[in-house]
Amino acid sequence: MPRSPAPSRLSGLAAAWLLAVPMAAAGLGPAAAQEPEFYDVPYAYEQWIYGRRLDESQLRYCVDRRDPDWEVAGAIADAIAQALLLEPQRHVVETEIVVEDITRVYGVMLEHCDVHMGFKLIPEGYGDWAALTRAYYETGYVFVTTNPDLKSLADLAPGRPIGATGGTSAHIRLMAYLLAQSPDRRWPVYPMGTNDLALDSLLRGTVAVALVWAPSLWARQRADPALAALREIDPRPLPPTRMGVGALILANETFLRAAIDEAIGALAADGTIAGILDGYHFPAKAAP
Amino acid sequence: MSRIQKVSLLAVIAASSVSLLAVQAAMAQDSPIDKVSTVTDDMLLNPPDGDWLMWRRTYDGWGYSPLDQINKGNVGQLQLAWSWAMTPGGRTQETPLVHDGIIYIQNSTHLIQALDGATGDLIWEYQYSLPDGVPPNGERSKAIYGDTLIVATRDAHIIALDTKTGKLVWDQQVADVKKGWGYSSGPIVANGVIIQGMTSCGNAQPGGCFYTGHDAKTGAELWRLYTIARGDTPEGNSWNGIPLESRHGGSAWITGSYDPDQNLVFAGVGQPYPWPAVLNGLLPKSADPNVTNDALYTNSTLAIDPTTGDLKWYHQYLATDTLDLDYVYERLLIDLPVDGQDTRTVVTTGKLGIIEAVDRTSGEWLWAKETVPQNVVASIDPETGVKTINPEVIPEIGKSTFNCPADPGGRAWQATAYSPRTQALYLPTVEFCSNTTVQPLDPGTIYTGGGRATFARVPVPDSDGNIGQVRAVRLTDLSDMWMYRQHAPVTSSTLPTAGGVVFVGTLDRHFLALDDETGAVLWTSPRLTNSLESFPVTYTANGKQYVAVVANWASGLGRLASLTPDVKLPPNNPAALYVFALPD
Structure with a gap:
């Protein structure tokens, strides 16, 4: 028996891959955790129990106590709610788990909030399930x-x-x-x-x-x-390396996203966001 | 608590009360659980034909059953004997265990149940409580030893339950789940010691993963073997000069095998983390002549003394992995002719789909056999097995590269199996490629993007659309016996039996029986409730053979949704145990 059959399919494939590189990048999703668990769409446990909410007079937002800016983000979210004439409903994510995969946010949002504060505007950085508002600050x-x-x-x-x-x-x-x-x-x-x-x-x-x-x-x-x-x-x-920071919303919430973008623009223009950042001596500038 | 939650809780309490009464009534009668015997070391060495006592049934990891009541001649008559709904929503990747006609399963919520293997009647159940924030997912495997069922948990505990009552015997916390540690597979019990691999050793846990040995009576930790080499040794200096606190990965997420003749456990180790070498510290290569960037013991087989935890030898299959191409999967202990000599080998197949054999007495590399299309390995040294990597596939910053297979691998966690009947290895494989991009995936401060690369999965060039396959490779001469191909990925492990059939499950919700010599489809189940991403088993109860498989979308090859959008699965991710048998 040969001890090491030579790799047999390499040469043909080597030629073929040159043709395949420009192929569609469909399915580009969030990268997986170390143990392979690959999602095109994130999955939250018992996600089917979360129906359409009925109270549209509130802005339900999440901040995560593990985020260094959670208090600042909360103040900005309150201001956004006020600008939209909505009642702010804050949910503070409380857990001691040090690092989590971005797809976990999906479940948090299904259960608790329509807007999750504190995400960086990174091109191609999110799966199709998520969308980012415009930045409210840059750091x-x-x-x-x-x-x-x-x-x-x-x-x-x-x-x-x-x-x-x-x-x-x-x-x-x-x-x-x-x-x-x-x-x-x-x-x-x-x-x-x-x-x-x-x-x-x-x-x-x-x-x-x-x-x-x-x-x-x-x-x-x-x-x-x-x-x-x-x-x-x-x-x-x-x-x-400077980056804008905004809020994450589910991609199908297009109306909400447009409204929040408009509110952030107004709050940046009237100095509200800059005032909040200054109040905390926070190392960021209101996004233009 | 919301109104829905309150109603649900009341319903659960009511149902549980009814369930308990029913179970108690059943228990009052002559219950098969009363006949469950103690699982001894001898029993693990030579399991009864009708039992399935460990992950791959036997210590050699073959995943083969000697049962033959169901065979080529009658498998076409197979029909559903009973089914059991499991908790929906999580991922199970379940391997039921069977002893004396009792089948033990673990639901994603860590609800552990014992069922009558003949009737599907519930005998007992135990609910392990996962802490908040830990997603309910199952474990690929568990173990039975003595009078206990030994289960690993997603929050890095190992627990032992009484096999007859389901009562907790002991609970051992091994690591801190807050830092990400947890288990996705269960242990193997070898020479009286529980051997368990740790996983999820990413950002928050510098220094990587480990195997631990535990006292089977108490769960107390006896030893710990780190999967990332440390210290001023050739192995410890294989991390490009970066300190221990910068070394991540080496996940030990698949259960090992055991050679009682040598008293050695053979177990795999996953890749460095994050995946792109330019981000995990392995590139650019250090100019220091005293260090390498092989990243030991990632992508290796470890030969571990289960009594002491000593590492007897290791063999690394893929150094400086930069594409998430683990060599972590099952190790099969097979005696094979090599250069005319009967050789005690350990055979494994990594995500590259390359079958490789190592002498299990020495760690010497023996041979390799390619299966799926791949462009990552340009050549393999015929003496050492050292691989030369195609430089075109190494991910670079600012450029997409194209690699085959894609990151889930030409084979994934679905285990291969070996049949002594045909001397063949049966591999569930997939064909696909990836456009890979190093990506700054730091969207939040806490929430990260995982491996720091994105993999846009595409078909192989000139694909015929048949992404899923089962391959049969005769290991005595490395010849291709047959290949079964279909559009939807094959998503379960293979289960060959002495009856001459190989059972597999598919993403499109079928359970199949193939002829082990030709690959011909002998039987196809009706469509089941979900994709079959699990480890099928076969067993006897009251002298009759059954075949069991769990249906559940489990993020294995079901993740190919971008390549098979036509395969639709139920949105609530139901899970169920299906048990098939011949008509009486």
């Missing part, structure tokens, strides 16, 4: 250090590690930059599971710089004044 990812000698990322010596919150837009931008550099000019990048873990690795000295979501840094410092020494540095030679 970004920041490079953070405890080293007083570092003024910008450019001051970091090659070979010194960066702890990046893994898989984020800023992480991807950083990796794209590094891959364009020669190996001797690169910083090692250690992917960290969460913003908090990236900050912890910085505090432990595992990394020289952490790349984290600015609201997460704000929330951490707000909760622990001893972390005031954590200092944001200029991202150069990289450009800043």
Whole structure:
């Protein structure tokens, strides 16, 4: 018996795939968790028990206490409800689970809310079941250090590690930059599971710089004044990674989305959102 | 509590009361549960023909039944004997276990039930309470040992129930579900030790997953073997120089096999996480000559001493996996001729659909056999099995790449099976490809996009539309015996029997019996209530053979909805156990 039959179907397929690359990208959905569970449409347990709600005088919105901006987002949602002449109905998601797949939001929304605050406007970042409102504020990812000698990322010596919150837009931008550099000019990048873990690795000295979501840094410092020494540095030679943050709604709620977009526009224009952000000293600007 | 919830609760209480009375009345009569015997080590080594005592029925992982009352000549007369509705809405991927005519099932809600295998009558049930926020999904497998049914849970507990009463005997928490840990498969009991693999080791749990050994009497943890290598060793230095706190993945989400002659458990390990190597720290490759980026022990077979947890050897099938192409699935222990020598092998098939054999006494790689169309592996070293990866398929930032198979794999968790009757491996396979894009999937702060890549699944070039297949490969000479093809994916494991039939279930709600020598369809069930994404089993009760399968959409190959939009499934995702038999 031959010990290793040579792969037999590679050559034909190699030619064929060139033809297939432009094929339709149908079914583009949210990526799966580590254990493969692949959805074209998210599924919520006992989703059939949630019928059409009857009280249209309320704006039912969710904020998640695990989100660093949940209080700010709640204040903005209240303002949106007021602008729409609706009664705000806040549901605070309370759980201690650290990280969850985006598809879990589907079940939360079926049960509790029409609008879930606190999602980044990422092109192609959501499945067909979800839609984002316009952004109500803009913020970004920041490079953070405890080293007083570092003024910008450019001051970091090659070979010194960066702890990046893994898989984020800023992480991807950083990796794209590094891959364009020669190996001797690169910083090692250690992917960290969460913003908090990236900050912890910085505090432990595992990394020289952490790349984290600015609201997460704000929330951490707000909760622990001893972390005031954590200092944001200029991202150069990289450009800043700034992103709009809006609310997630179910894709079929087109009328609601249009109404909320209009309300956000009005609240941005009259300075309401900027006032809320300033009130919390929150590291964001009202979206234009 | 809403009005609907209150009404539902009252209904449940009323139904439960009635149910309890009925069960108690039944118990007062002569119940088959009274005859349930203690499952001994000897029994696990040589299970009674009519029992199904562990995930793949026997320690060698074959998934084969020696029963032959139902055979090629009469399988066409198969008819429904009874059915049992299971809790709808979650995913089960269920393997019923059967002992002394009692069938044990786990519902997605972790409602565990014992039924009379002949009649379908409920004997007892136990409701394990999952914490808030943990989605109710089932487990692929469980174990029976002594007088206990041993079940893993989605919140990272292992529990033992009395096989006769369903009462809780012990409950052992192994990890913190708040950090994502949980079980999706159950344990194997080897040499008196419960061996259990941990899964869901993603963002919140640096350092990856692990196997643990537990005392069968108490559940107490005896040892822990990490699936991500650590320390200043060649294996520990295979993570491109990133620290332990940046290493993720290595999920141990499939139950292993056991070789009693060597007292070794053979178990698989999943891929690094997140999937794209450019994001998980494995690329760009470090210039340090003392490190590699193989990411051990991902995509490997581990040979584990069940008594001590010592790692005797490992073999890695796919280093630096960047496409979610696990080599985690079932390990079949088969003695095969290799170069004219009878060789004790461990055979497994990864998502690439490449069947591979390793010498199970040494870990030496022996051979590989391709099945589904794939463009990921450009070549395989004929001596070592080391694979050269087609550079065109490695995901890059800012560019879509095209890879076959797609991320669910040319085969997924649906297990292959081996029949000593035909010396053939029966594989449920699928043919499809993916346009893969590294994607910044950080939509929320808590809510993430999983693996950090999107896979737009498309048919293989020149597809005939038959995405689902069952392949039969004769392992003595690696020849293709036959291939059954159909449009809808085959979504269950294969179940070959001594009767010369191979049972499989499909996405389009059929249960099929194929001729094990030709692949001819011998019997097709009527359409059942849902896709059949589970592990069919066969057993005897009161001397009669039954075949059981759970119908439930379980996110396995049912996820190919984008490729088979014509296959419609019920929206409320019903689950049911169907049991078939010949007419009396």
